[in-house]
């Protein structure tokens with residue numbers, strides 16, 4: 125291709141640009157946020173201020189596309205947690221160790237700024253400030269991206285990476301195409317992030333995650349849902365999550381009080397560390413995916429990535445990893461020899477496989493929340509019953525927890541949790557625990 129244009133220069137857009145830099149003479153990344161500076165913050169994607177955990181799969185794909193980036197991040201103050209440095213609690217109990225656990229501790233802006241620098245360093249990639257306002261489609265294929273300034277950037281291939289509130293559906297409709305069918309699940313999630321100065325109060329801890337599980341009916345009767353990540357600049361990024369009427373607020377004292385109802389490491393930070401920034405809150409009304417793969421016709425030379433394609437409940441930390449895996453889908457599609465000017469069904473099919481896995485995991489877990497009322501997948505009561513038992517076994521058994529953690533980290537497909545050997549082991553563990561062997 126002569127030129128590819130990526131609309132949206134945040135995490136998903138940067139990954140797409142990295143892939144396209146191998147297939148186009150020139151890649152233009154059009155980003156509307158004039159305020160994104162070297163600190164990676166900006167104003168238009170305010171979730172950047174929230175704690176972001178990078179799942180193991182997301183980390184491995186980050187290193188795949190940007191070799192040496194882990195060392196670069198660590199040199200800049202990020203932390204790499206292995207083994208006991210990463211601790212998961214459920215219903216107040218420390219979970220059994222999961223083999224091979226490795227997680228990176230960094231803020232989202234730092235991570236994104238590092239990726240942006242790498243992408244901008246490629247000789248054939250140009251980052252441009254400007255707002256995409258429409259598409260020019262001729263004879264069924266994308267020929268240009270129209271900007272809000274009235275310019276048209278000629279292109280043979282366009283990526284929509286403009287995030288959850290993408291306007292692509294409107295642009296398609298204006299051109300006589302259909303918008304994608306949308307699947308939604310109402311979650312009514314409140315997320316709040318506080319930042320604390322980090323000393324040696326938790327030793328080499330990098331990640332702690334605590335959540336209510338099956339014993340408490342997934343309601344915070346034992347511990348609140350919360351987590352912390354050690355990040356650059358000697359800080360803790362601490363997150364609290366709550367649903368419906370129980371959403372955490374911005375008041376620092378209320379934040380600390382709520383941390384004291386969390387698992388022990390969060391209580392320690394609440395009691396001993398100084399808060400170094402305001403509490404930032406975020407409301408996520410729903411999980412949402414746009415199923416472009418189900419459309420009958422679509423313009424050639426156009427793909428959709430990141431939250432513009434699927435934005436799932438952030439408590440499972442899947443968004444950045446999905447963006448990276450969709451970049452892999454794009455690479456596999458382009459490598460397959462498909463003509464870039466044709467409708468990119470091969471991309472959408474691959475990306476849907478990835479989204480399916482994340483969606484299945486997050487929506488099945490969300491349905492356990494009393495205020496979430498569907499849509500239920502076929503066979504949900506059985507899925508839930510089995511899921512609860514595997515989750516309970518994962519708290520006490522390292523083998524079950526290793527697979528469970530691999531699935532949560534998107535290193536394995538959720539179907540790994542239905543392998544007969546795993547189900548049998550979970551049953552044995554639970555029966556041994558109740559003395560009903």
Ligand SMILES: Cc1cc2nc3c(=O)[nH]c(=O)nc-3n(C[C@H](O)[C@H](O)[C@H](O)COP(=O)(O)OP(=O)(O)OC[C@H]3O[C@@H](n4cnc5c(N)ncnc54)[C@H](O)[C@@H]3O)c2cc1C
Pocket residue numbers: 131132133134135136137154155156157168169171172174175176177178179254255256257285286287288315406408429430431432438439440441442443444445447
């Ligand atoms: C509260 C919260 C917590 C989260 N925590 C995690 C986590 O722990 N781990 C994780 O992996 N994920 C997490 N996520 C998800 C993650 O933030 C998203 O998946 C990720 O930001 C998606 O990246 P993106 O590039 O698709 O979209 P965005 O980051 O939303 O970026 C879209 C970009 O497009 C630009 N743009 C928009 N319209 C236009 C236009 N017309 N023209 C040009 N540019 C435009 C915007 O300015 C923006 O920069 C969380 C999300 C939320 C809301």
